[in-house]
Amino acid sequence: MKVLVTGANGFLGSKLVEKLLSLTDYEIRCFVRSDQNLHKIIELSKENEGRVEIIRGSLLNPSDCLLAADGIDIVFHLAAATSGAPAEMFLNSSVATDRLMSAVISSDTNTRIVFCSSFSVYGTSTLPVGAMINEQTPLEENPTARDIYALTKYHQEQIMLKYHREKKLPLTILRPGVIYGPGSSGISGRVGINLFGLFLLMGNHNLLPLTYVDNCAEAFVIASQKSTFQNDIYNVVDDNLVTCKEFLHLYRKNVKKIHYIPLHYSIILILSFLCEKYYAYSNGQLPDIFTRYKSSSIWRNRNYTNNKLKSIGWKPGISTGEGLTSHFSYLKMAGRQDRM
Amino acid sequence: MMKLKIALVGCGQIADGHAGEIKKIANAELVGVCDIEPIMAEQLAMRFNIPAYFSNFSEMLNRCRPDVVHICTPPASHLPLVKEAVTAGCHVYVEKPLAMDYDQCLALVDLVLSSNRKITIGHNSEFDPPSLDMRKLVEKGVLGDPVHIESWFGYSLAGPFGKAILSSPDHWVHRLPGKLFQNNINHLLNKITEFVKDERPYVHATAWKSYFLPKYGDIRDDLFDELRITIKGKDVSAYGTFTSNVKPVAQFTKLYGTKGIIEVDYNSRVVTVEPGAGLPSAIGRLVSGFSRSKAYAKSSFQNLWRFMKNEYHYFAGLNYLITRFYESILQDKPLPISTTDMLRISWIMDEIFRQINNNKE
Secondary structure (H helix, E strand, C coil): CEEEEECCCCHHHHHHHHHHHHHCCCEEEEEECCCCCCHHHHHHHHHCCCCEEEEECCCCCHHHHHHHHCCCCEEEECCCCCCCCHHHHHHHHHHHHHHHHHHHHHCCCCCEEEEECCHHHECCCCCCCCCEECCCCCECCCHHHCCHHHHHHHHHHHHHHHHHHHHCCCEEEEEECEEECCCCCCCCCCCEEEECCEEEECCCCCECCEEEHHHHHHHHHHHHHHCCCEEEEEEECCCCCCEHHHHHHHHHHHCCCCCEEECCHHHHHHHHHHHHHHHHHCCCCCCCCCCHHHHHHHCCCCEECCHHHHCCCCCCCCCHHHHHHHHHHHHHHHHHHHHC | CCCEEEEEECCCHHHHHHHHHHHHCCCEEEEEEECCCHHHHHHHHHHHCCCCEECCHHHHHHHHCCCEEEECCCHHHHHHHHHHHHHCCCEEEECCCCCCCHHHHHHHHHHHHHCCCCEEECCHHHHCHHHHHHHHHHHHCCCCCEEEEEEEEECCCCCHHHHHHHHCCCCHHHHCCCHHHHHHCHHHHHHHHCCCCCCCCEEEEEEECCCCCCCCCCHHHHCCCEEEEEEECCCCEEEEEEECCCCCCCEEEEEEECCCEEEEECCCCEEEEECCCCCCHHHHHHHHHHHHHHHHHHHHHHHHHHHHCCCCCCCHHHHHHHHHHHHHHHCCCCCCCCHHHHHHHHHHHHHHHHHHHHHHC
């Protein structure tokens, strides 16, 4: 079995390569766009001689896509833009996905796809407080009202679904929550935001849908072995989740003290309303970062389940307590190195 | 009120700015967008609520019948797209650089003028609020006769576009004769050509690759990121600096005249006048600092007032330029930027790239 991992030098991608090497006998082709964080893949390649192939290229280049997809049984498609200008994000998420899938279709092999989507594709704005987010939760109906990351992930997933529908491409979609662990950045936007040096705790008592990077990578491995590839969808979230406030307290205790102000959800909605009004009044003089729609999508309390993923044999190997300890140790160490 | 029907081709980063500003203009309606990559056209139409999107330029022209086409594609495609647009009866807003070289620019301008259509180039920074303030001061005679210009253009290769250029050897910027400079120095040069009016001034250029740039082993290694220019006209001289390494990234112009010095900071949008010491000796030196502080405070309060009046948008210059261009079409007014100026800048750019490339060899 030969598999392709796109975005293999990313935070999740490099962990997935590690897990594929330890949990399967797959031969792994790693597709990377840049040399950033490539050292880990190169080390894994040396340790597992003959099992890891590294291809540098761009998914925007059709010939690179053909080369990447050649002779592949399963594609783990993780590559996506996480930041940048909107056009650039569409280019590196949607257009890149379209070109890769086009190459997959044109190859003769019956290639299957495990696609990395996101919780952000769910239409959560109108759901009541405490609603359970599961695989049946409707997708976002108004994606352009969301932030650009949510919009591009939604659009990218729609392209995957189109290939599944129209070209019968065997597809499994995994929708991880907040992936964390050594190597990730500090605090998720679901917890809050840093505004001119002051942290605004927006999530308060909301559950934070965490998934430790090792657990998440194992979910991808299991999905590749156990799913039917008939548009199977699995949410990836760990057990015993903490609230945003608990997360922040642990961060302050274990990493560094930061000053923060907790904002009640009703205050967030009032501020969002004012931002919307100002945006309209000033004809966009300041960007509409906060709107009631965006805020209610991100900062209203929800519940999460991983029952479907567990039904195919996944269980989080690292508990949330262990994961947080490891995550905060890494952040503290990284902070020290930054100061050196 | 007659509304112009607007179409846009090339749905990359700068297209967002165009679409956003066109949407704010009362006498214009964005009717369609086009990109050779249909997903890019779709995403722009989706985000800006534009009724139609296309991956074929001819089809867009046929179906939408626009009055004006904004051409936001890479410069190698400008000439053929302009040709097709003016043949279809459209006026054209062409993003900078106008074309690949002076000869192409000349052909492009001739094509538009011989078709009795109008053209503008994306020199939006010429119409940013500080540029307009500077022009008012010059008109008031604060500068006196211009003697020398310093034009500084800082550029961040860590920004979204810079990252896109460095991340791929296939990026179109690597195929321009003047590479990174060609895509940016219009904004540096138009500050100079506003005062150096000579058609063929003396130009001297030096460029190099800094040691900050990594080695790629491909065409990206040919990218230069530092450029210094000297320009000398009959009456006015100028220095131009393009830098990718000086931090913070600054963009400013200093105008030196026979009566005063005007400093235009495009980032903070502060415009100040340095009239020199009016008082003798130590008193003069002491007062001079306070005079400068007062000038900064005055300009900052002006900006605050603009902000309160909602006249402090990021793309204020782009909006101003598009509005003036549409007015020139609807009311048959002169172009906001003359074709002579477009061509003069193009010639200077050719001269700069010729010297740089000769030195490389």
